[in-house]
Amino acid sequence: MTTPPPGARLAQELALPPDVRVTEAMREHCPLRDTLDRIGDRWTVIVVVLLRGGPRRFSDLQRATEGISRRMLTHTLRNLERDGLVTRTVHPCVPPRVDYALTDEGSSLTGPLTGLLHWSMRHHDHVRSSRQAYDSSRQEPDAGGPPA
Amino acid sequence: MTTPPPGARLAQELALPPDVRVTEAMREHCPLRDTLDRIGDRWTVIVVVLLRGGPRRFSDLQRATEGISRRMLTHTLRNLERDGLVTRTVHPCVPPRVDYALTDEGSSLTGPLTGLLHWSMRHHDHVRSSRQAYDSSRQEPDAGGPPA
DNA sequence: CCGAATCCGTAATGATACTG
DNA sequence: CAGTATCATTACGGATTCGG
Numbered sequence: 001m002t003t004p005p006p007g008a009r010l011a012q013e014l015a016l017p018p019d020v021r022v023t024e025a026m027r028e029h030c031p032l033r034d035t036l037d038r039i040g041d042r043w044t045v046i047v048v049v050l051l052r053g054g055p056r057r058f059s060d061l062q063r064a065t066e067g068i069s070r071r072m073l074t075h076t077l078r079n080l081e082r083d084g085l086v087t088r089t090v091h092p093c094v095p096p097r098v099d100y101a102l103t104d105e106g107s108s109l110t111g112p113l114t115g116l117l118h119w120s121m122r123h124h125d126h127v128r129s130s131r132q133a134y135d136s137s138r139q140e141p142d143a144g145g146p147p148a
Numbered sequence: 149m150t151t152p153p154p155g156a157r158l159a160q161e162l163a164l165p166p167d168v169r170v171t172e173a174m175r176e177h178c179p180l181r182d183t184l185d186r187i188g189d190r191w192t193v194i195v196v197v198l199l200r201g202g203p204r205r206f207s208d209l210q211r212a213t214e215g216i217s218r219r220m221l222t223h224t225l226r227n228l229e230r231d232g233l234v235t236r237t238v239h240p241c242v243p244p245r246v247d248y249a250l251t252d253e254g255s256s257l258t259g260p261l262t263g264l265l266h267w268s269m270r271h272h273d274h275v276r277s278s279r280q281a282y283d284s285s286r287q288e289p290d291a292g293g294p295p296a
Numbered sequence: 297c298c299g300a301a302t303c304c305g306t307a308a309t310g311a312t313a314c315t316g
Numbered sequence: 317c318a319g320t321a322t323c324a325t326t327a328c329g330g331a332t333t334c335g336g
């Protein structure tokens with residue numbers, strides 16, 4: 001176990017001293033940023049969830065994901081494979097068959113994702129109503145103003 | 149307490165029946181997607197973390213966030229305010245002074261974010277080494293090929 | 297000081313055609 | 317079947333300028 005840098009303990013609770021400055025370097029090297037970049041895109045979470053039930057082949061994943069193009073499915077799977085979250089297995093047969101499966105690391109991602117999902121479900125109504133209130137309050141800041 | 153739709157229990161654990169199809173509608177109405185869209189961008193998490201220590205004014209946030217432009221800070225804060233995660237308080241003085249603060253909802257977001265951070269820190273080494281292995285295995289699939 | 301408005305470059309995504 | 321290559325479109329973010 002390596003000795004953590006002085007700021008690690010604070011970072012672990014997402015708390016920072018009030019006078020801290022978030023520098024470019026901190027942003028670039030942040031593990032959380034890496035994760036957010038991965039799961040923040042349009043398809044990654046869906047693919048991970050679909051793979052939770054076990055290995056699935058490429059065309060299977062595409063059929064199960066309405067609207068995804070082969071290009072983006074390939075791209076999404078490549079990124080997951082590159083990060084060691086998914087394995088790619090080519091079966092030497094014709095026509096070709098390629099299976100994708102979650103690694104243990106990939107599977108473990110569902111833990112924090114579930115935490116995020118729970119928060120999202122708990123607060124979804126509030127967020128939606130907040131948005132509606134915000135939008136309607138700016139769309140027509142006045143309603144009885146004399147037109148002429 | 150409202151009766152959850154049939155799929156909710158499954159969704160809560162991020163598990164889906166093996167034959168499910170993720171439709172466009174499911175993606176569009178997904179609370180998790182909303183959250184990922186919010187925290188997945190470049191600045192939101194930083195701003196939320198900076199606000200954990202208490203209210204801060206606009207220029208203060210900008211100084212504390214290296215590289216952010218006024219445009220993006222405004223944009224980030226607007227989105228957070230619209231979602232009810234941050235409040236905006238204008239002090240009627242000159243020069244103007246505007247304070248931003250986390251709401252309880254916004255503050256509660258740090259819970260799941262911390263979960264994600266912990267996962268990120270635990271797996272960062274593995275992800276980094278996976279990437280390195282993946283990249284180097286494709287950059288030079290051969291190393292002893294006879295050049296001529 | 298705190299923004300809004302505009303312009304612009306880059307990156308993400310999608311459509312389509314082609315290949316082993 | 318499982319991709320790759322290319323092109324078009326869009327979204328995101330940054331720089332600059334102007335206003336209250």
